[in-house]
Amino acid sequence: MDDIARFPPLITPFRLREREDAFQAALAGAGATGEAHRGAGSLFYVGRFELIEFAIVLEPEEPLWLARKIFFAGMNALAEALSVLSPPEKPITIRYPGSLYFDGALVGGGRLGHPPGADEQTPPEWLVFGAMVRAGGVRELGVGLAPEITTLDDEGFDDWNPPQFAASFSRHFLVEVDSWHERGFSGIGPRYLSFLERNEAKGRRGIDENGDLLLRGEGGEVQDRQKLIPTLARPEWFDPLLNEPRG
8 A cells, every 4th residue: 555545535645755845845835826825735755764743834714813723633633643553651741831751751743833923913825833753762772861851662662653643644644624514612621631741730721712721720820821823833742953852
């Protein structure tokens, strides 16, 4: 079976060369005109032995301040795609908003792009959800990783490859999009919150209308707020100099 056959309907895959940048390719394709334009469902992925990398183009109908929360659907789908390959006894968690952890160690994450200068009150022409998962093992090569950093190979994953992982993500993501259309964010937010890492803070966590993470006390009062937009602008998990997960 070839790569295209693994992808679900509504997804148009584009395989890039090994050192190309899937996120930048998706941004360029979404913003292009004419034959170079790549619309909703276009998914770019890179076949690298050490890194799984892909990005998907979206064309939301909601204003940007609301449509931005599709990021959480992307993170749900990313975590679910990893869980398909994961040993069941080891937890997959997310550190708000987009850092992906396996058994307590950073393995990758997600990020979101939109047109420069897009109006928060207007539907953006496009969004791009991009993800990276560090895959190829390095410990056996004598290369040290910090204890809080890991890879799929170093965790014993032996049944992964870039197109199959991207296709698995696509299937889970389409389920998330269907849930958004049928139920709004009410079907996505609780699932995302269930993946969030636990901390010592007491209270009830929730997602505000604009995507901020809230911690509420017993009386419903907001005790803490983590803002979404600044953290999306500088993803904690991503090393922009190396263009890969930090570590």
